[in-house]
Amino acid sequence: MPLSPDQQAEIDAQRAETRPTRRAVAEGMEARLYRAEPVLDHGFVRAIDYMGDDAAIVQAARVSYGRGTKAVQNDAGLIRYLMRHWHSTPFEMCELKLHVKLPVFVARQWIRHRTANVNEYSARYSILDREFYVPDPAHLSAQSEVNAQGRGAVLEGEEAERVLSWLREDAGRAYDHYEAMLSTDGQQGLARELARMNLPASVYTQWYWKVDLHNLLHFLRLRADAHAQWEIRAYADAICRMVADWVPLTWAAFEDYRLGGVQLSAAGVTCLKRMLAGERVTQETSGMSKGEWREFEGVWGG
Amino acid sequence: MPLSPDQQAEIDAQRAETRPTRRAVAEGMEARLYRAEPVLDHGFVRAIDYMGDDAAIVQAARVSYGRGTKAVQNDAGLIRYLMRHWHSTPFEMCELKLHVKLPVFVARQWIRHRTANVNEYSARYSILDREFYVPDPAHLSAQSEVNAQGRGAVLEGEEAERVLSWLREDAGRAYDHYEAMLSTDGQQGLARELARMNLPASVYTQWYWKVDLHNLLHFLRLRADAHAQWEIRAYADAICRMVADWVPLTWAAFEDYRLGGVQLSAAGVTCLKRMLAGERVTQETSGMSKGEWREFEGVWGG
Amino acid sequence: MPLSPDQQAEIDAQRAETRPTRRAVAEGMEARLYRAEPVLDHGFVRAIDYMGDDAAIVQAARVSYGRGTKAVQNDAGLIRYLMRHWHSTPFEMCELKLHVKLPVFVARQWIRHRTANVNEYSARYSILDREFYVPDPAHLSAQSEVNAQGRGAVLEGEEAERVLSWLREDAGRAYDHYEAMLSTDGQQGLARELARMNLPASVYTQWYWKVDLHNLLHFLRLRADAHAQWEIRAYADAICRMVADWVPLTWAAFEDYRLGGVQLSAAGVTCLKRMLAGERVTQETSGMSKGEWREFEGVWGG
Amino acid sequence: MPLSPDQQAEIDAQRAETRPTRRAVAEGMEARLYRAEPVLDHGFVRAIDYMGDDAAIVQAARVSYGRGTKAVQNDAGLIRYLMRHWHSTPFEMCELKLHVKLPVFVARQWIRHRTANVNEYSARYSILDREFYVPDPAHLSAQSEVNAQGRGAVLEGEEAERVLSWLREDAGRAYDHYEAMLSTDGQQGLARELARMNLPASVYTQWYWKVDLHNLLHFLRLRADAHAQWEIRAYADAICRMVADWVPLTWAAFEDYRLGGVQLSAAGVTCLKRMLAGERVTQETSGMSKGEWREFEGVWGG
Incomplete structure (x- = not known):
């Protein structure tokens, strides 16, 4: 369970309150706002804010004074045209802000996508929680023999048990020592910025991540893909479901032209x-x- | 007068309608939304959408679950701290989308700021309107003698009249020929993408421009400055007034640390x-x- | 003829001089360095500097200590693999710096590609030359009837003559007045930053443009394409020839997977x-x- | 000692070879090229390639045909002017490519600077080496009591010994299990992309990092600063020495206006x-x- 009762109460309080706005409102995203979608054993992803909707893409493409066309069918056709011909700027006119809790090794893959804004929880300033990713046995896979960066069959029997207990015990011991090094009880207490180096890459961190829709779709094309590591794909899949509710016309075009499409040489x-x-x-x-x-x-x- | 009655009616219709949202709402920006602020003789700038407010900056800086502190005073102190120490990522968590109508020579300066999303009216696809910037006599200045990229005294008498009439007549004639070249009345009609090359840099274009608050403040620091060309500064000043209403705590810190600050070697x-x-x-x-x-x-x- | 004798002499002097370097050297690009390739009637593109070669891409992909593989065949295979699977970061490890002279309406299309470094000749600071693009009659096309942003048949007879004379005369008159407004002979002389607004979009400007290979290839995919405006395509085609000499393995992969490839929904x-x-x-x-x-x-x- | 004999031999071989080039050559950087500067206990930073020099900055600022001014004094004055007035684009015309070996927790700070190109050693594809950062006792500091993200006094006596032994032992044990989990000796062998999650943030990684001079100076202003964590500062300081040799006029202006300067509100x-x-x-x-x-x-x- 990734959220404490206090955190859940804060989220519920935010969801309970609405205020009038003149801005474009996407009902599909309003229904999801602030709610944490669980991912992996202790992680989540939740939408904190968004800007724009399908109509805003059309409006920007036309540099129009009002809210674009009345007919949804026309919007869908234009959005498909824009997607097919790689027009990126209209999709950049929508923006999504997420709060994500994720293991550090996933965060390290994620951050390679540079065209986004990130604010990460600081382990120089604050103390990290005792939370580590330990794979579900169903995802504890052997090294692939054909693909140097892929996974093969699921580990079995004693090998699986041995791996899981090492992952758990090493992380637990590392955290015990992290706490013991930080402690000022009868000692000086190591600087937080140093103590953190003892924690494994399975430890959870969190960040605010804000990205425009064009770059988000690029991220999803690479990370909601069969070649992506399963753990980051779990996050990407959860975001895909959000995007489908937020901008359904764009999502449909993206599925047709990108996710389901094929690039031929x-x-x-x-x-x-x-x-x-x-x-x-x-x-x-x-x-x-x-x-x-x-x-x-x-x-x-x- | 920059807007047609139809355009004004579309804007009024959008301003009249509100819908409930769970997102952060900035009342100061809601009051301004969609309204065109006139700039120069035919231009304007208007806010189309925004994301976040002062509290969202605090919330991102803390990677928090809820809406940040209850006390405005604490928010102000943290925002001042972030501004003083050049922390840029929390300010990147707010976003503004503008619709701007501006002369091409101003657009060419503006676009040098690359960290923004732009969708410009296409003169390949559409026909530009007969609208050109002609400076008010009070801003028709001589070349500065001390500053190679600055202005000196205001032009006077016959010289001023001669300049204004050339600017008006050359633009008018160029537009007459633009229309005549495009015409398909008894002729083939030149391609729009070629005909536009006859129009001067004083012709108005328009675009949607979307930028995060950190990069917007950087733009304003350079363009709402005494060294900026007066015409782009007129736009920057209008945006400054929007930002002051949108994120008042951030604006106050920006005025103190950037606009009113001094960099010493x-x-x-x-x-x-x-x-x-x-x-x-x-x-x-x-x-x-x-x-x-x-x-x-x-x-x-x- | 785009270059003055003085400019040509400066270029010849630079080409005549070599110095030893420990860096990766691409012979195909050395042979081109500084030389101006004419484009359109007064424009050019010339390579000013470059970083890296095909082997540098391989070296970066492997984060290696030395110069990558000995076998060109292995390099080709890896480069093809990287291109096929959209690995962008190794291609970002090469960089090209160009000096380009181009009409303003082409510059306005070009600058939309934001992931590059640009230093443009300043018409606030300096006076522009009397040089305007006038299309060759073979490229003076009518508006396409099927494609709103395309060209149709070449203009013929009197219509073509009329268009060409308007383009020439309006530009000439605009430049005469530009000079007359700037003149300080018996008058104050208008500020350069204002006078430039009288010049049409056919006037030539110039800039230094620096970009990494990944983003350059993206630019070329969009601008060396049948849908691009013919004038910018002329520049893109000239750059394609440079890239083919600079990084031949990458160029071959790009031709196969991008220029000659097809995207299927x-x-x-x-x-x-x-x-x-x-x-x-x-x-x-x-x-x-x-x-x-x-x-x-x-x-x-x- | 961070380099194996084979790696050192590859570096020596590259340093031994020079070839003629027509490009701008910076002697101060040529002398440093490929050589590894040791940083921390197992890390290094080495320049792999560069583009441009002080004269190239002047040349770009002037959009000139040749190599800028003959007089170094004029170049210095212009560079100081550009730095004082925050002109960033001329400095973007130089580029540096580094190969860096660094602990993961340093890499995580470094990567927040997004305006650079990065190619990191892949722990999905390859196996990491048994190398961990263990601070020198002189840098093993307590948490600062006044600054939440700073260090206080150096740890002493038994506390220091305890911390060092935990850092060493936990890392060693984590690596033992990493190897044991990867092993295919009598078992399936865990996927590399999973096994790496057991390694602590003190483990060394390496990457190629390429950045333009403007963004590099921004990085150095933040990371060669007293507020930066000591470990990343050690890398920044080593890069400062390279930059001083590479572009001495720019470095002098940077020291005067940025490193030694003061921002007043x-x-x-x-x-x-x-x-x-x-x-x-x-x-x-x-x-x-x-x-x-x-x-x-x-x-x-x-």
Whole structure:
């Protein structure tokens, strides 16, 4: 359970209160606002604020004086056109602010996306909580043998138990010593900015993360993907559900053109044209490397 | 008059409508929302949307679960601390979206600030209106003799009249030919993307411009400054008034630490310390160049 | 002819001089360095400096201590893998600095790409030259009837002559008045920052533009494209030739995966699979809009 | 000793080789290229590549055809002017690429500076080395009592020994288990992307980091500062020495206007003017908070 009763009470109090605004309001996001969606064993993601909606994208694309078209159908068509032709600036006109609690090793992947604003809980200034990510046995996977950055089968039996107990015990001991080093009871007490270095990458941190919709979709394309590490994908999937409620027309276009889309190389286009013409193409005759052909075949068959 | 009756009606309709939201609401900005503030002879700036308020900055700085402190005084102190110590990320947690109508030569200065999102009216796709900036005689200034990028005295008499009539006539003729080139009446009609090249830099364009508060303050520090060209400063000053109503605590800190503040070099610090000790310092004994000393003396006296 | 004899002499002097360096050296770019490639009637693009080469991309991807692999073949394979899987950071490790002379209306399109460093010639500080873009008759096109932002057939006969003479005369007159307003001969002389507003968007400006290879390729994908305005495409094409000489392995991968590649939507994938299975698909049965189907058919046939 | 003999040999081989280039060459940086400057117990920073020099800044500021002025004195004056008036774009025209080996907790502070390109060693793909930061006893400090994010006195006696042994032992045990979990000897072997979560924030990582000079100076202003954590400051100080050799005129201006400079608030300006007029000002009469006054007094005396 990631939230303390006090924290939950603060969130409930914020959700209970509404005030009138002249701004664009997205009902699908209002329903989600402030609520923590649990992710992993102690993490969450929750929307803190947002700016804009599908109509705001249309409005910006047209640099219009009012609220865009009356017809939802026209908005959908324009949004699909913008997405198909890689027009990014209208999507930048929407913004989302999230509060995320996440293990440090996930935070380190996440922060590589630089086109966002971040305010992280400071372990120089404050003391971190005793909370560590320990994978569910169903996600405790072996190293993949074919993909250097992937996972293989789930660990079994004693090996799984040994791994889980090491993860738990090493983290627990590290935290015991973290607290003991910080203590000023009968000693000077180590600086917080130094003591934190004893904590493992499984420890939870939290931050406020604010991003425009274009860059958020780029993040989701990479992180809600089968190649992403499962743990960050769990966060990305939760954000996908928020985005679908917030800007449903944009989400539908994104699913069609990005998540469900396929990028073909020039060589791939040539192969497909030959196949459409009835030719049988193999890796040897494709002009592709083995790796490329395996990916191509995965989509189109041999 | 920058707005047509239709445009004004669209704005009034948007201002008349409110809806409930759970988000942070800044009353000072709600009162301004959508309303066009006139700038120059045909331009305006109007707020289209915003995210956050002073409390949201405090909330982000603390990575908190609720709405920050109850006491405004504490918020003010923290915001002053953050501003004084150049903490930029909490201010990035607020966002403003503007609709701006402005001459092209102002737009060209403005766009140099890259950390913002922009959607400009497309003169490839659409036809520009017959609207050009012609300076008020009070701002029709001669080239400065001391500052290569500044203005001197106001032009007088026949010279002023001659300049104003050239600006008006050349723009008018350019627009006449723009229309004549575009016309498909008895001819093919030139492509819009080519015809626009005949229009002068005084022609008005418009855009949606979205920026976070930290980068907006940086923009205002440079453009609401005595060294900025008067025309862009007119826009910056109008935005300053919006920001003061939107995030009053942040605005007060910005005025104290940035707009009213002074940056001293190491040499300047040394000089001031000598002056505090009772010594009389001149340019010759200051270790500064003539230009630096002139700026130093302008603030501190000789 | 875009360069004065003095400018050409300065360029020749720089090209004549070499000095030893320990840095990565790309011979293909050294051969081009400083030389101005003419673009349009008075413009050019020339490489001023560069950082890195194909091997530097490999080296960064591996965070290696030395110069990457010995085998060019391995480098090519890794670069293709990075490009195929949208790994952007290794390509960011190369940098190019260009000096570009270009019409203002092209500069206004170019500057929308914000992830670059720009230093533009200041018309507040200096006086612009009497140089304007006037299209070659072969590129003087009518407005497209099917594409709101495109060009149709080339203008003919009297219409073409009329357009060209207006473009020339209006620009010439605007420049005459620009000079007359600036003159301090018997008058005060208008400030340069104001006088420039009389000049049309066809006037040439120049800037230094520095960008990393990843963002440069993104720029080229959008601007060396059939949908880009012909004038900016002329610059993009010239830069493409430089990049091909500078980082040939990266260029080959870019041509295969981006310039020659095709992005398919989920709907497009489904249609292609049906076609591969022998079905005849039409717009009505495709699930695509007319616009999407037209683009799909353009690549794959009906 | 941070480098293996093989790594040192690769570096020596690269240093031994020079090739001719037409580009700007900075002798002070050539002398340093590739060489690892040791930082902390196992870390280093080394320059891998650079673009530009002091003259390139001048050249960009002038958008010139050749190599800027002949006179170093003129270059120095212009660079000082640009720095004093916060002109950032000319400094963006130089670029530096570093290879850095650093503890993870330092990397997490460093990466907050987003305007740079980063390629980090992947612990999903590769196995991290058994190297952990353990502070020198001289830098093992207690928590500051006045500054929530600062350090106080150095730890002494048994407390210091206890802390050091915990830091060493916990890291060692965590690494033992990391290796044991990865092992495929008689077991499946945990995925690398999971096993790494057991390692503490003191473990060393490495990356390529590329940044333009303007953003580098901003980084150095914040991180080569007394308020920065000592460990990241050790890296910043090493980079400062590189920059001083690379662009000596820019470095001198930076020292004068930024590192040695002082930012005064409007209230601070008023107080100083009163003091210059002979008045005695105290915190009570200053209009500043206690915190601000303490900082003010620290520079100017009471």
